[in-house]
Amino acid sequence: MKSAEKTAKRIAMIGHKFIPSRDGGVEVVVSSLAPHLAETGYDVTCYNRTNKQFKKMRKTAPLPREYRGVHLVWTPTVDRRGLAAMTSSIFASIMASFRRFDLIHYHTEGPCVLCGLPRLFGKKIVVTVHGLDHQRQKWGKFASFYIMRGEKAAVRHAHSMIVLSRDAQTYFREKYGRETVLIPNGIDPAEPRPASEITKQFGLGAREYILFLGRLVPEKGIHYLIEAYRNLKTDKKLVIVGGTSDTDDYVRRLYDMAGDDPSVIFTGFQQGTVLEELYSNAYLYVLPSDLEGMPLTLLEAMNYGCCCVTSDIGECADVLDGSGVTFPRGNVEALGEALQDLCDHPEKAEALRAEARKTVSSKYTWEQITEQTHELYAKLLER
Numbered sequence: 527m528k529s530a531e532k533t534a535k536r537i538a539m540i541g542h543k544f545i546p547s548r549d550g551g552v553e554v555v556v557s558s559l560a561p562h563l564a565e566t567g568y569d570v571t572c573y574n575r576t577n578k579q580f581k582k583m584r585k586t587a588p589l590p591r592e593y594r595g596v597h598l599v600w601t602p603t604v605d606r607r608g609l610a611a612m613t614s615s616i617f618a619s620i621m622a623s624f625r626r627f628d629l630i631h632y633h634t635e636g637p638c639v640l641c642g643l644p645r646l647f648g649k650k651i652v653v654t655v656h657g658l659d660h661q662r663q664k665w666g667k668f669a670s671f672y673i674m675r676g677e678k679a680a681v682r683h684a685h686s687m688i689v690l691s692r693d694a695q696t697y698f699r700e701k702y703g704r705e706t707v708l709i710p711n712g713i714d715p716a717e718p719r720p721a722s723e724i725t726k727q728f729g730l731g732a733r734e735y736i737l738f739l740g741r742l743v744p745e746k747g748i749h750y751l752i753e754a755y756r757n758l759k760t761d762k763k764l765v766i767v768g769g770t771s772d773t774d775d776y777v778r779r780l781y782d783m784a785g786d787d788p789s790v791i792f793t794g795f796q797q798g799t800v801l802e803e804l805y806s807n808a809y810l811y812v813l814p815s816d817l818e819g820m821p822l823t824l825l826e827a828m829n830y831g832c833c834c835v836t837s838d839i840g841e842c843a844d845v846l847d848g849s850g851v852t853f854p855r856g857n858v859e860a861l862g863e864a865l866q867d868l869c870d871h872p873e874k875a876e877a878l879r880a881e882a883r884k885t886v887s888s889k890y891t892w893e894q895i896t897e898q899t900h901e902l903y904a905k906l907l908e909r
Contacts, residue, residue: 534569535907540619542572543574543575546593546594561593562892562893568903571627574598574601575601575605599618602614608669627649628907636676638679651684652906655694657694686906689707689708690819690841709902710895711825711895735765736763736808739804741773744773745815748766750814750856752764753783762869811824811835814836818839819841821836833874833882838854
């Protein structure tokens, strides 16, 4: 890894909720990327949102100002649906414009609405598009409009745009004539854990369940999975892990679909040891998404040696690269057939587990991703 120590370039990151966090894929990425960049010699600052949780914490103790060598700045935030990302990123953009940063790295499209302001103050602007957020079903008309404004601002003002998939590259080239740089998400090596906490809490043992893990939002296609599972001939349980993301109505729909079936288990949001055990002991990991940026949970599942089944959208199929099973997006019957085949043939599932770990270790380490990001920064900062 090349080092940035000689110049100690000052980098700001804007657009995530807060770090450290597993609140979403963007937060997981920034929680890893920022410290890795700091280790190479960059002076990195992350602008965190101040939500209700942190406002309460601030009454009893100061908010943390550092995480793994990264400076943390807490921005004013209107903590309401549709306003939190907007207000925190606007304040962060204004604050960062008047500080001595060399480069500002925005994450996701909506926060980029004001990215032209720090550019006026001489900052280099990099934008990572984690997914085409305006396509997500949870957003209303105003939120989708605002996100599109951010997308257009990014196309106009960013010195460089990073995307996570070839499909996203095609989108920006065809819609805007804008070239982008493909830098995928990364993952740190992980060692599988035996079932312990998940046995105590949920009655789950090794290879006894099919796992979905992610935000409970419509574009993840969890309703396809529940429908397909109900027609399976298997003794495997279905475990759905994740929390709501302004999608309470959809979550109620999922519970209604599951009914009183004791073999369908909703665990809520999980992290730490429980999360690691859930990945480590799953018989299958399923991601039936209609829409993704680059699914970090899929990388994590592969990293723990899961046999993975995903929809055939490019963002999933490209990550799997032949080391898992895909089915046509939205096709419940095909999903059910894929699951049944793997339940009936454990030797196939076992072979794919080994292939998945091999794929991740060869293509998606944080050392590789940090090096690619560093090279992009260096080219911009030399200009």
